[in-house]
Amino acid sequence: MKITTPRRLFASAVLALATVAGATTPGQAQPAAPTQPAAAAAAAAAAAALPGYQVINGGPATVDNFARMYLACPSGKVVVGGGGEAQGAGGVLVGSFPSYVGGVYRWNIVARQEGASQVTTTGHIVCVDSAALPGYQLINLPNANVSNGGSREVACPSGKVVVGGGAEARGSSATLRFSVPIPAKKVPYYSWTASGRSLSENTVGITVDAICADPMPGYEIVEAPVTEAPNPNRLSLTCPQGKAVLGGGPGGYNTAVVSASRPEFIDSAHGYRWVTSVREPSRTTAISGASAICANI
Template sequence: MRVLTRLKSVLCALAVVAGTLTVATGSGTSAAWADGTPTEPPAITGIEVVKRTATVQDFQELTVACPRALVPISGGGEAKVDVAFYDNVSLTQSEPTRDSWGPKSWTVSARTDDSAPFTLTVYAVCAPEPWGYEVVSQYYRNIANGGTLTVACPEGKTLLGGGGRVRGTDRRSMGKSYPATAAGNSVPNQWAVSGYDHGQSGLEADAHAVCVYPLSGVTTTRYTATTSDYITGGVHMCAPGKRVIGGGAAGAYTEDSLVASRPALAAETGKSDGWWVQAIGLRPERTVDLYVTCI
């Protein structure tokens, strides 16, 4: 059973001209199959969620690395300010980052309206490199305000997680970063990113999809939260006994801002693992889609 726990907090608890297409794979041999046609990929084991919290300035990047030989399969971020209202705080970046060996960490950034220091937390969901692991990326793509940049997994692979970044003026906001399903597919195989830049016609965005060969037991579900309060969201939970391995969020309107989109473990929710989302916007009715991927 999927469970949604509606949570609200005065402290916002919760985080594209032609571009280039890049693919980053890990260095382990598990990414290649002997005959190219796996029959029963192993389940993901050894999942670890790591995080880092710091006091930062606008657009200051905060990164957390996966431990040992683990790789990031998803991640997220959460910005906290004293009071949240329309457009005064937003995630601007939540994406996998890499060292010389390949994807290794997760990086987030955010911005506020008053330029005062604020609290930011970055999360990485890490695991031993899954079979067929690769991160497919699009960089510096022009999109209209509220437009969407989508990056797809290669044929034969499915999505575990993803992220993105929006680039523009100091009023830019990320309004969507979520798993998407292409026409003709039954499971998510794309990652979509959208944003808004106040007073501008558009902005630039990056998008990243974390892709693997299909794994049994992986589910991605969505819940739509709506409220008339100044902030909406909550935790979209995995079924009991399932582990969270990814998730995302999508505000309903062009001007919406994501304040948080990140994993929440059972020890925090008091029930099951899930994905925690908070969003703010201009419309009297706040609506946001919450996505969680579990195994």
């Protein structure tokens, strides 16, 4: 299905074709393709410690560059993570972040395609029942310009852990460079940090969002070792047995361009893993890492 919006920066569009376990999210269009039947079993297994755990997949949808798309959690649920992928050799993930609009928790995706006016994108949102996360809080750091490759950070309040987060790079040639959680073992607090870069300017706008909550059983942040691999450098992270992935993010280095950061279904026994894709336009290889947030199921 093709969705177009006025060709201007940061236009709005609903990412239609949302599917989860054969059902549609309220307010979304009908599924574009069959959902993996085994996803229902994985979601049911997660209900023990994370009531209402649900991964909703949207797209693929073709939209104008910089169109803002979103998926929404069903009523009574909160967003804990999400992501997307800008498909194609020139796909660029500009923004992947949570929001709360009109009483509904959303995951937003902004993407573009180098050398084209439109981009084909998928979107994904991870939701749980609101009662599953005491102390739940979504914190937004409004947009501000930083030097190319610079970063910004949102810290969770004392006593809370970072459950998920995201960011948006702003500018006509902007891209995310990294968008990852920071565990308390690295700093004396949990936080979400993000970096962007412009392919044509000396500065780039960065907005950062952190999802925080009271600690939960089995909480941990899993990190993939930094690796150098041929473009695109695709990494995947699987939570330890008995745990479900809540969210995650890509870690790119140097002149990295992020094209994907999203949950990916494995099978009914393993549920979802987190996958990322990073490339460096001026090199044949890219250096990247990845992080995933896990909790007991």
